[in-house]
Amino acid sequence: DAGVIQSPRHEVTEMGQEVTLRCKPISGHDYLFWYRQTMMRGLELLIYFNNNVPIDDSGMPEDRFSAKMPNASFSTLKIQPSEPRDSAVYFCASSLWVSSYNEQFFGPGTRLTVL
Amino acid sequence: AQKITQTQPGMFVQEKEAVTLDCTYDTSDPSYGLFWYKQPSSGEMIFLIYQGSYDQQNATEGRYSLNFQKARKSANLVISASQLGDSAMYFCAMRESYNTDKLIFGTGTRLQVFP
Numbered sequence: 582d583a584g585v586i587q588s589p590r591h592e593v594t595e596m597g598q599e600v601t602l603r604c605k606p607i608s609g610h611d612y613l614f615w616y617r618q619t620m621m622r623g624l625e626l627l628i629y630f631n632n633n634v635p636i637d638d639s640g641m642p643e644d645r646f647s648a649k650m651p652n653a654s655f656s657t658l659k660i661q662p663s664e665p666r667d668s669a670v671y672f673c674a675s676s677l678w679v680s681s682y683n684e685q686f687f688g689p690g691t692r693l694t695v696l
Numbered sequence: 697a698q699k700i701t702q703t704q705p706g707m708f709v710q711e712k713e714a715v716t717l718d719c720t721y722d723t724s725d726p727s728y729g730l731f732w733y734k735q736p737s738s739g740e741m742i743f744l745i746y747q748g749s750y751d752q753q754n755a756t757e758g759r760y761s762l763n764f765q766k767a768r769k770s771a772n773l774v775i776s777a778s779q780l781g782d783s784a785m786y787f788c789a790m791r792e793s794y795n796t797d798k799l800i801f802g803t804g805t806r807l808q809v810f811p
Contacts, residue, residue, distance in 0.1 A: 683791065684746060687740060690740070
């Protein structure tokens with residue numbers, strides 16, 4: 582079975598450009614999470630969806646960041662305009678809620694570099 | 697205040713020995729969950745083990761076990777019979793309430809296993 586798929590795996594862009602990160606969750610999973618990992622801040626949750634509906638976006642740093650989940654098999658995280666401080670690894674994760682145990686399966690991540 | 701604290705930035709262990717990675721947490725909700733993830737140098741996040749706050753026994757998964765001391769709010773990961781492939785970053789995470797699916801991660805511990 583395919584795991585969580587993220588694209589691109591690496592992205593290098595210049596300050597001011599729009600960046601779109603993509604995620605395909607594991608089929609059948611009803612939760613999708615976007616995380617950002619940096620040396621300074623560690624791994625932090627940006628936003629998560631349940632059944633395609635955003636539940637908690639309190640971690641989204643500012644209005645430059647937006648996330649959508651138009652259907653159960655696709656989500657995007659967009660940064661517009663991008664800034665050098667957005668450079669990080671962005672992870673997408675998905676899970677299927679069964680009980681209090683809600684294991685999240687992570688994708689391989691997208692390494693974003695903003696010059 | 698930190699909700700998840702990992703006080704060991706780095707640990708060394710000899711192959712075949714056991715090692716304990718520390719994690720303390722803070723939540724006022726009686727219903728919570730604790731997770732450990734492994735992140736090898738390749739970057740992916742790999743789920744290792746889960747402990748629910750109401751679980752009576754310490755969780756075990758193969759060579760991994762979780763030393764759960766509820767009164768002390770600690771959830772240490774024990775890796776038995778360390779292998780060279782265990783060298784990685786290890787993250788403790790908490791789902792601080794059953795009312796949320798948000799995970800809060802610690803800063804991680806880098807484990808190095810030497811021959």
